[in-house]
Amino acid sequence: MKKFYVATAIPYVNDKPHIGHAMDYMLADTLARYHRQLGDEVFFEAGIDEHGNKIAMKAKEQGLEPKAYTDKMLPVWQDFLKKLGVSYTNYIRTTDPLHEKVAQHIWTQLKDYFYKGSYEGWYCTGCESFVTDKEVQANNGICPDHNKPYEKLSEENYFFKLSAFGDQIKQALQAGELKIVPDFRKHEILNLIESGLEDISFSRPKKNLSWGIPVPGDEHHVMYVWFEALINYLSVLDYPDGADYKKFWAPDVQVIGKDILRFHAAIWPAMLIALNIPLPRVLLVHGHVLASGTKMSKSIGNVIDPLEVMNGYGVDAFRYYFLRHIPTTDDGDFTWEKFETAYNNELANELGNLVQRVASMIERYQDGVIGEVPRGRHDTGSFHTDMGNFQFDRALNYIWTMVRELNVYLQEVQPWDLAKKGDNQRVQEVLAECVSGLRQIAELLWPFLPTSSEVITKIFAKETLTKFNGVLFPKIYQHTPDPKNGKQVPAPDAPAHG
């Protein structure tokens, strides 16, 4: 039995989950489920990142201690995972004693690569990072991502000799030891390495920031939040002595957004090389989701709340759109119109209706008896190729060609006509063929739309039909007109969208 370790980037819990986090989770979950189907033993990590300035400030705003604040945020994030149907196996908080212990252990291990130095520069508390003078100038002194002025900071910190690892990281990338998907992200990092990696400050003076993991042996410093957050991938396995660590290290896939590529493709590998342990096999880097072609931002007010989509249309509809219609490794676009069109046309009409028409004919012509069903014999080679290349959108396209083929097949054979002619045996054969196809579709669909997959599987699992109350993917016309009457009915409790 093979092991498969998939990790998600642990989110910083200074806010509620957004679409980008959902992308992380859905991609990782799809991989995890797919590998379970392949028979692999899956370790699926999720968690939250709780230290640092931003959290401390946010907590203060609410009159809470930082830990009390993150305790409060924990259920928000865990409920989110639950709603998304994320099948994680292990959860880590960066305030867990285990995590703190591992982080301190690693700090000690890396001691030879640290030196004390002073750093003066512009800092963005939003980014939790220093920025170059040029960048400050280019942005007129205000961080464009956080709309906050940069602050001039001078600190004495522990520096990590990141600059010493460029060649080794480069080698690992070129040899494919550490693979970055898609390829152009690898080039970006190689470029970055080419231009020279600079040493990075891995600590913060305690007087400026007390909300962090203490640096072992130096009561005046706490760890830089990124340093210890990255360690979550190890601490969740109880590095270095835990059974999970021995069994599952290294990650087979780490799913991240493009905005944190540098941390995962430069700093993180350097840390692992310094620790002398294997690098992750693949960094799967997804793009951003745009709203009507523009970046989502609070100030524009065009932020799509994942919960609103899920509450209105169901988890599977949500997963479906983002896994099929947002390219896995590129930026994609969300509009309510596109989403609802895909939902009605593809999920309701093509798939949902197909399930229903087959079930209904079995009920009508055969009193619900399915009878003998041939084995699914669709050649799924290209599906698995796509899955292996992380091209989930293509893999879903493949499933949909199967859905369409079945609809075409029914149209060509016209079992309703055969039934009229009394050719009962042929009717049974045709419907059994459809059931076979649907079973196979349900199986392939499981990593993507587990709930719907299980419903379909259940309906057609036995010798006789198992009735399903209700409809798979009922039509919804809230953002597109209903062809019947040209009306669209906004959900009563849904806020207005532009």
Add this chain to the structure above:
RNA sequence: GGCAGCGUAGCUCAGCUGGUUAGAGCGAAGGACUCAUAAGCCUUAGGUCACAGGUUCGAAACCUGUCGCUGCCA
């Protein structure tokens, strides 16, 4: 400014190492059917493959330049 990439039907995009009349989905128009969530199926839509040169028997695909756009870096 450096590096990478993109510009193909109204929209979203496929088109691998160059080879018959340039493809799919959506949207639009028409049609036959009735098992089904008034779903599904069939047909049609004529796009100088950004522009200009070049290489070649032959280029959307290779080279050069121009214009426009995006990402990463500076």
